[in-house]
Amino acid sequence: MNTDLFDRLGVPERIREIAGYDLFDPDLRTSLDAIAQRSAGLIEAPVALVSVVLDTSQFILGSHGVSGWVAETQGVPAEWAMCTHTVLTGEPYCVVDGMNDPRHLDNPFLQMTGLRSYLGVPLTGTGGHTLGAHCVIDARPRIFSDVDLAVLGDGAEKAMKLLCAYRLR
Amino acid sequence: MFSETPYGLVRPTMDDARAAVHRVHAGDGPRVWAGLLRAAGTDGTGEHGLDRLITAMRQADPVSRLCALALTIRLDAHSQLSLLAKELS
Numbered sequence: 001m002n003t004d005l006f007d008r009l010g011v012p013e014r015i016r017e018i019a020g021y022d023l024f025d026p027d028l029r030t031s032l033d034a035i036a037q038r039s040a041g042l043i044e045a046p047v048a049l050v051s052v053v054l055d056t057s058q059f060i061l062g063s064h065g066v067s068g069w070v071a072e073t074q075g076v077p078a079e080w081a082m083c084t085h086t087v088l089t090g091e092p093y094c095v096v097d098g099m100n101d102p103r104h105l106d107n108p109f110l111q112m113t114g115l116r117s118y119l120g121v122p123l124t125g126t127g128g129h130t131l132g133a134h135c136v137i138d139a140r141p142r143i144f145s146d147v148d149l150a151v152l153g154d155g156a157e158k159a160m161k162l163l164c165a166y167r168l169r
Numbered sequence: 170m171f172s173e174t175p176y177g178l179v180r181p182t183m184d185d186a187r188a189a190v191h192r193v194h195a196g197d198g199p200r201v202w203a204g205l206l207r208a209a210g211t212d213g214t215g216e217h218g219l220d221r222l223i224t225a226m227r228q229a230d231p232v233s234r235l236c237a238l239a240l241t242i243r244l245d246a247h248s249q250l251s252l253l254a255k256e257l258s
């Protein structure tokens with residue numbers, strides 16, 4: 001397994017902060033699905049996610065347009081997830097064309113799904129850790145605009161407000 | 170014949186579970202790991218106890234639960250992609 005990456009993601013304080021939320025509440029999922037659907041619609045992207053990135057896997061909390069084995073597993077191995085890059089940088093992360101981007105040429109997830117472009121913004125917890133990301137993914141090469149980034153930023157803010165309402169006591 | 174590592178994805182092992190628990194629990198890792206092994210009724214060797222171990226992790230503290238979730242996603246992804254690879258072969 002990808003030990004260096006997992007060590008960077010598995011910082012105990014960050015994982016403890018993620019564990020402080022009730023991530024399995026069905027009402028939370030419904031609300032986060034709505035945020036993903038809104039962002040996908042406004043940005044005109046086929047796929048949108050709200051997710052946390054754990055030490056070895058991305059866990060999808062809310063989504064729009066996800067199908068197949070990813071929908072079944074509700075997640076993706078961390079080394080394949082584009083959101084892993086957003087979490088590690090703690091800043092918006094953009095991929096115009098993953099098939100021609102040296103950073104992602106060896107990512108089998110892009111090959112198997114046909115997904116090519118990505119824009120994600122971090123979900124930052126009250127403890128200051130980047131917990132996950134809100135993103136859109138498209139099957140075509142794409143240059144995202146500042147408006148797209150603002151839509152995602154707004155969605156991320158709403159998602160974090162929702163998550164805060166589901167904090168475990 | 171189909172690959173046991175579809176798209177390069179390796180099925181998680183008991184060693185991977187041990188590494189994950191030690192990683193996310195830091196200094197408390199050895200104590201938490203020992204407790205999980207006791208709860209699962211396994212000595213941590215061999216792969217037949219992995220399912221029981223993950224069940225024990227799901228019933229443990231919130232951090233171990235997340236660790237179990239991450240491992241389960243990898244196990245499920247491996248199973249699904251192995252099936253897909255088999256269908257395509």
